[in-house]
Amino acid sequence: MELDELLKKFREYSTQDTTLLEYAWNYASESHHDQKRASGEKYFIHCAAVAEILVDYKMDLETVAAGLLHDVLEDTKIPHETFRKEFGEEIYALVSGVTKIETLKFSSRDEAQAENWRKMILATAKDIRVIVIKLADRLHNMRTLNYMPKEKQLEISHETISLYAPLAQRLGIFQLKSELEDLSFKYLFPDEYQSLLAKVQLRYAMREKLLEDFRTEMENHLAGSNVPHRVLSRAKNLYSIYRKMLRQEKPFEEIQDALGVRIITDSVINCYALLGTVHSVFKPVAGSFTDYIAVPKMNLYQSLHTSVMAGTGEIIEIQIRTEEMHRTSEYGIAAHWRYKLGEKGADRHLDEKLNWLRQWIEWLQDISSPREFIESFKTDLELDQIFIFTPKGEVKPLPVDATPIDYAYAIHSDIGDTCIGAKVNNRMVRLDQPLKSGDICEIITRKNSAPKKDWLGIVKTAGARSRIRKYLREHGLPEQ
Numbered sequence: 342m343e344l345d346e347l348l349k350k351f352r353e354y355s356t357q358d359t360t361l362l363e364y365a366w367n368y369a370s371e372s373h374h375d376q377k378r379a380s381g382e383k384y385f386i387h388c389a390a391v392a393e394i395l396v397d398y399k400m401d402l403e404t405v406a407a408g409l410l411h412d413v414l415e416d417t418k419i420p421h422e423t424f425r426k427e428f429g430e431e432i433y434a435l436v437s438g439v440t441k442i443e444t445l446k447f448s449s450r451d452e453a454q455a456e457n458w459r460k461m462i463l464a465t466a467k468d469i470r471v472i473v474i475k476l477a478d479r480l481h482n483m484r485t486l487n488y489m490p491k492e493k494q495l496e497i498s499h500e501t502i503s504l505y506a507p508l509a510q511r512l513g514i515f516q517l518k519s520e521l522e523d524l525s526f527k528y529l530f531p532d533e534y535q536s537l538l539a540k541v542q543l544r545y546a547m548r549e550k551l552l553e554d555f556r557t558e559m560e561n562h563l564a565g566s567n568v569p570h571r572v573l574s575r576a577k578n579l580y581s582i583y584r585k586m587l588r589q590e591k592p593f594e595e596i597q598d599a600l601g602v603r604i605i606t607d608s609v610i611n612c613y614a615l616l617g618t619v620h621s622v623f624k625p626v627a628g629s630f631t632d633y634i635a636v637p638k639m640n641l642y643q644s645l646h647t648s649v650m651a652g653t654g655e656i657i658e659i660q661i662r663t664e665e666m667h668r669t670s671e672y673g674i675a676a677h678w679r680y681k682l683g684e685k686g687a688d689r690h691l692d693e694k695l696n697w698l699r700q701w702i703e704w705l706q707d708i709s710s711p712r713e714f715i716e717s718f719k720t721d722l723e724l725d726q727i728f729i730f731t732p733k734g735e736v737k738p739l740p741v742d743a744t745p746i747d748y749a750y751a752i753h754s755d756i757g758d759t760c761i762g763a764k765v766n767n768r769m770v771r772l773d774q775p776l777k778s779g780d781i782c783e784i785i786t787r788k789n790s791a792p793k794k795d796w797l798g799i800v801k802t803a804g805a806r807s808r809i810r811k812y813l814r815e816h817g818l819p820e821q
């Protein structure tokens with residue numbers, strides 16, 4: 342990648358003045374001039390590649406500039422003060438944020454990883470863009486991992502698949518998450534990767550005709566209507582197919598939904614109109630419809646999901662969404678880089694949707710041991726979530742197996758603390774009974790009631806666990 346190309350790509354979506362980019366390009370190039378990568382190439386190639394990924398995600402000028410400069414503080418002798426004066430507070434904060442995540446050194450790998458998770462999330466508290474740069478950095482390192490010694494490849498891939506990919510997923514940056522996963526998969530399980538790749542390519546080749554027929558049929562039915570739409574075929578990423586094979590204990594041949602299409606339109610109304618058309622043309626598979634437009638996922642994802650039977654009896658998985666939802670589903674939080682947590686004048690709608698992130702950050706300040714942190718993080722990252730309704734009809738997303746206590750804390754910490762009972766669908770239940778998606782849950786509280794220490798063995802969410810611990814600690818009560 343040359344500077345001209347980078348500037349050209351950047352100008353396609355931004356009107357910001359690019360002088361800073363040119364300056365950062367030259368500065369980084371000079372700062373790293375005597376360094377080489379494992380591939381033998383100039384080190385600066387990596388910096389330019391990270392900037393290119395950030396431009397692919399249409400990030401703002403400061404983020405792209407920080408991408409070019411992201412290794413300057415760590416890998417050159419330039420003092421922090423000099424750099425800060427040179428580039429100002431904003432760029433300095435971004436680059437030093439990325440550097441902090443990088444330079445943590447710990448004795449055991451587990452502890453190190455846990456601490457890295459924590460730092461990473463705390464960094465988002467200040468600015469989500471730090472994480473986006475870090476993810477772009479990791480993506481380029483994964484793309485060029487073949488130059489590393491075997492042992493390093495495994496270590497880095499393991500960290501990527503267990504830390505960076507779930508984080509990208511949590512932030513809703515699916516495109517990046519999929520690429521990180523598939524690259525890690527390739528190094529961690531090379532044989533399985535190669536064999537699955539061959540099978541998937543063959544299946545797609547065979548099914549191209551089917552998808553073509555589907556598209557034609559849709560076109561015919563929509564010809565007279567005013568519903569704008571485009572149909573994209575969608576390849577599931579290899580690692581998610583592999584995970585599904587393991588989970589269902591089935592060979593690839595029996596995995597159904599590797600065939601999918603997306604239909605993109607202009608408005609929410611037209612999403613439902615298209616759903617109607619699809620269901621009137623093809624037979625829907627019972628129980629396959631999910632409305633993530635009315636009830637979005639925690640990571641902002643929105644779409645209508647359904648599966649239908651094609652004429653040949655094959656099942657096609659369909660996602661219907663607007664252009665904006667499409668962009669959010671590919672880019673996630675990166676699509677909203679303007680947004681900073683708690684910033685005045687930030688998009689209120691988005692602010693609400695990102696509440697989980699803010700709550701999380703609050704809880705994190707509270708957790709003292711890295712191990713506890715990683716345990717909580719893993720639970721909260723569980724991708725399967727359930728939706729619980731308040732008696733007023735509000736929706737609270739929670740992880741699978743969450744209990745009424747988790748739900749009580751999700752509403753408010755005071756409700757959690759003083760909770761003495763729960764009604765689910767109007768019936769009293771035990772506080773340790775796992776909730777099911779769609780349950781209407783009402784919490785019964787009593788003033789001056791307090792959390793019990795055995796709740797720690799019951800709750801599933803980090804938020805609840807950390808609040809209970811905090812309460813016990815503050816009241817001098819034992820946690821064991």
Ligand code: MN
Nearest residue numbers: 387411412478
């Ligand atoms: Mn780097």
